[in-house]
Amino acid sequence: MQSYYFYQHPTGQHIFVQKTALEHQDAEFIWLDFTREDLVNRAEHWQQELYQLTQLWVNEYHLRDILNLEHPCAFDALDDYDLLIFRKLITPDDQIKLDTPSKEKHDRLFGLATTPISFLMTPQILVTVREQGNKEIESYVQRIETVLTRPIEEHQKPRKLPITPLDLALRLLNTMVDGYLDLRVPLTRRVEFWQQELLQGHRRFTKWHQLLQENMAFQQIENLCEEQIEVLQELRDEIVDNYSHLKGKKRSEKQDIMLLRVDDLSSHVERIQKHTTRLRSAVQAAIDLHFSAIANQTNENMRILAIITAIFAPLTLLTGVYGMNFEFIPGLKSPTGFWIMLAIMLMTTLILIYYFYRRHLVGRGEKSVIDMLAQQQTDQHVNLLWFMDYEPIKQTVSGTKKTLKEIEKLAVKK
Structure with a gap:
C-alpha cells in the first residue's frame, strides 16, 4: 500500500503532496494505492484497515467485484462513494504476471489480456486497486515520488498536481488510455503481414486458424472500447447530475473542466475503436482479394482447358470417323x-x-x-448528334443559316 496526502499551501495557493499526514493541517484529499496482493486472501482485514484509515466501508458486493479478475467495466454510485471498474489492455510495457500459480488468472484470449483497475472515489478519498506491474500507474507513482524530493514551493512544476480525487482518477485513466494508443503501430504491422500472406502468389495460404484468432483479437479490442465508452458515459452523467457529491462543498473547480476531460478521454477510446475497425476491414478486404484472385486463377485455368478442348475436338472427330x-x-x-x-x-x-x-x-x-x-x-x-448527319436536315440547317445572314445584312443597311 502507498498513501499520498494532498494539501493546499497556506500562502502559495497551490497543491503540494506528502507521504504522511500533517498534524496541524487538513488534507484536501488522500490517495491510497493498493495492489491485488493486499486484498487476495485477506479481504476482511483489508476492509478494516481501510476503514481505520479513511472511515470508508466498502459494500460486500463491491468488494467481490473488486476481487473478480473477469469483471467487466462498470460504474456504480452510492451515497458514501462511487465505484469505477476500468479494464485496461495489458501492453508489452506492463510487467503484470499473467500465469500465476493461484487459481485466479487473467482473461486472456487470442494473445491479448486485460486487467481490471478499481477506483473508489469520495470528495476526500481516492482508493485504487490494481495489479503489481501496471506501467501507467507505477509511472505516475514514480512522478509523485520525484515531486516529493523537491521543495514544497516547486511541487507544481512542471505540471500541476490534481486537486480532487476525480481529477486524479481522470489523469490515471488518461495515462492508461494513452498508453495503449501506441498499440496502433504494431497492430497495423500485423495487418500488413496478413495482407502480404494473403496476397502472395507463390504458395498456398494455410494459416486460416491464426488469421481467425487475429480477427477475434481485433473484435475483443472493439468490445473493450465499447465497454469503456459506456462506463465513461455513466461517469459523465454522474458529474452532470451530482457533481457536488464528487468534488465536495469547499471545492471551487468548475464542472465544465471535468466534463471536458471525460469527453476527451472518451474521444481517445473512440479513436482506438475506429482504428481497430479499420484494421478489421483491411483484413477482410485482403481476404476478399485473396478469394477473388483464387477465383480469377481458376477461371483462367478453365479458359485454357476449354481452349485446348475446343482445339482437339475436331481432331478427335476426324480420328473417330x-x-x-x-x-x-x-x-x-x-x-x-x-x-x-x-x-x-x-x-x-x-x-x-x-x-x-x-x-x-x-x-x-x-x-x-x-x-x-x-x-x-x-x-x-454512340454519337448523340447522329441525326445531324441526315442529308435533309443538313440542307435545312444550311438554308436556315443563309436566311439568318440575309436578315442581318438587311438590318445593317436600314
Whole structure:
C-alpha cells in the first residue's frame, strides 16, 4: 500500500503532496494505492484497515467485484462513494504476471489480456486497486515520488498536481488510455503481414486458424472500447447530475473542466475503436482479394482447358470417323491418305488457334483484356448528334443559316 496526502499551501495557493499526514493541517484529499496482493486472501482485514484509515466501508458486493479478475467495466454510485471498474489492455510495457500459480488468472484470449483497475472515489478519498506491474500507474507513482524530493514551493512544476480525487482518477485513466494508443503501430504491422500472406502468389495460404484468432483479437479490442465508452458515459452523467457529491462543498473547480476531460478521454477510446475497425476491414478486404484472385486463377485455368478442348475436338472427330470399322472408307487404301489427313488436322488446328487469337481468347495478362475493352468501347461509341448527319436536315440547317445572314445584312443597311 502507498498513501499520498494532498494539501493546499497556506500562502502559495497551490497543491503540494506528502507521504504522511500533517498534524496541524487538513488534507484536501488522500490517495491510497493498493495492489491485488493486499486484498487476495485477506479481504476482511483489508476492509478494516481501510476503514481505520479513511472511515470508508466498502459494500460486500463491491468488494467481490473488486476481487473478480473477469469483471467487466462498470460504474456504480452510492451515497458514501462511487465505484469505477476500468479494464485496461495489458501492453508489452506492463510487467503484470499473467500465469500465476493461484487459481485466479487473467482473461486472456487470442494473445491479448486485460486487467481490471478499481477506483473508489469520495470528495476526500481516492482508493485504487490494481495489479503489481501496471506501467501507467507505477509511472505516475514514480512522478509523485520525484515531486516529493523537491521543495514544497516547486511541487507544481512542471505540471500541476490534481486537486480532487476525480481529477486524479481522470489523469490515471488518461495515462492508461494513452498508453495503449501506441498499440496502433504494431497492430497495423500485423495487418500488413496478413495482407502480404494473403496476397502472395507463390504458395498456398494455410494459416486460416491464426488469421481467425487475429480477427477475434481485433473484435475483443472493439468490445473493450465499447465497454469503456459506456462506463465513461455513466461517469459523465454522474458529474452532470451530482457533481457536488464528487468534488465536495469547499471545492471551487468548475464542472465544465471535468466534463471536458471525460469527453476527451472518451474521444481517445473512440479513436482506438475506429482504428481497430479499420484494421478489421483491411483484413477482410485482403481476404476478399485473396478469394477473388483464387477465383480469377481458376477461371483462367478453365479458359485454357476449354481452349485446348475446343482445339482437339475436331481432331478427335476426324480420328473417330476414320477409326470406324467399315470395309470401304474413302482414302483407306491410298498411300498418301495418312499424310493428307494429317495435313487437314494440322490446318484445322492452325485455323482454330488463329480464330481464338483474333477473338482475344489466347494469351494471358491485362493486354488482351484491355484490347478487348478498347475494341468494345470503339464499337459501342454512340454519337448523340447522329441525326445531324441526315442529308435533309443538313440542307435545312444550311438554308436556315443563309436566311439568318440575309436578315442581318438587311438590318445593317436600314
